[in-house]
Amino acid sequence: MQVIETISHKAQRQAFSILIDRFLANLDKSENRTATYLKLVDQAEKFWGERCHKKRKA
Numbered sequence: 001m002q003v004i005e006t007i008s009h010k011a012q013r014q015a016f017s018i019l020i021d022r023f024l025a026n027l028d029k030s031e032n033r034t035a036t037y038l039k040l041v042d043q044a045e046k047f048w049g050e051r052c053h054k055k056r057k058a
Helices: 003-029 033-051
Strands: none
Touching: 003 033
């Protein structure tokens, strides 16, 4: 990896780490865990963009 790719990768990992920490904190407070999980999935899709493939129902 080049230096810029390494720095970018570290920044992405840190950003997602913060997202997971917030998710876990909200999960304990949330009455609707399904909605909280869906928010995490939505954020993950935004984070990974086109690299995130959704399963299609047959």
